[in-house]
Amino acid sequence: MMLSLEQRLDKIEEVIKKPSFRQNKGLGNEVGYYIFDYPAEQELVVRERIEYIRQKNEEAIDGFRIVVFDLYDIIISILKAKGYLEKCFEFEKARGFDRITKAVGNTLRLTSADSLIVNHIRERTPANSVVFITGIGKCYPLLRSHTVLNNLHQVIDSVPVVMFYPGEYDGQELVLFGEIKDDNYYRAFKLVD
Template structure:
């Protein structure tokens, strides 16, 4: 499907009553993935920004859109904990792979105490649609399937849309159309 047509369908989809009632197929919790060719990143960002502004908390709509940029959350948490500058120095001495593992451990990304997931949970009001962005910017530290799996276990009061720069087959996530990820079966394509 043409990217402009696909982007144009986002707004009508998120306004559907079944979507807002947080029901996916078979009445499961509504987790969705909007996948797109990474070359359209800026177009997708523009549409996310437009929708977020239109459906803000201050708007007169029955719901609002709350965006969580994974990269921005990662940086904010590292700053708040006083680790951001240390991470830069650590990377110079130990390299990116070692630093990535250290950040994953620091942020408890592979546990129930995942700081990214808790950040999102603490800031998600009722009557909203959660947009998760920044997947490509946060790679390789954050893996989208990991965030979704942990979030899916804890957040079931509102629909969640992950904006994914790559391909989602309905079972597999392929970041940037080249980086094979783990299977993720609980989300539905936002636009088919």
């Protein structure tokens, strides 16, 4: 029997409360990277539920925090901090979308070991937390999920990471919005079927 989205979201709350999940037990001591896939048209439902889980957990006494990172918000904040956001708008008008995508990717060092997005997440991830990554759909095609996952694997190795993905994940391949296939293999577990 296939679970509804609401049932799957309920199950996430159950799973992340388990100490074995937060301590990555049963995964061969490998850091837990998980993907929660959902229909893209349910984005607002998922966003609301993530915020509910985060707020509910703020007052929890079981010793862990939910830390939510929206990749789109991180990109905008980095560009603003560098004074590049308005310049990006002008650059896109003059040179086109493909050129600005490449320029922003270079500015953020998306594919390098010292990616500004990955550093942002690493620097703001406390011990005893569960990281939720959101905003994948809002960032396409500027940022690809495999780039973030691959780079995070290198620097976050003590807390579980859950990527909320607006598309489909079959345990190996991701298909964004149910249409755009990402030709990369992932070492991530599907969180809830």
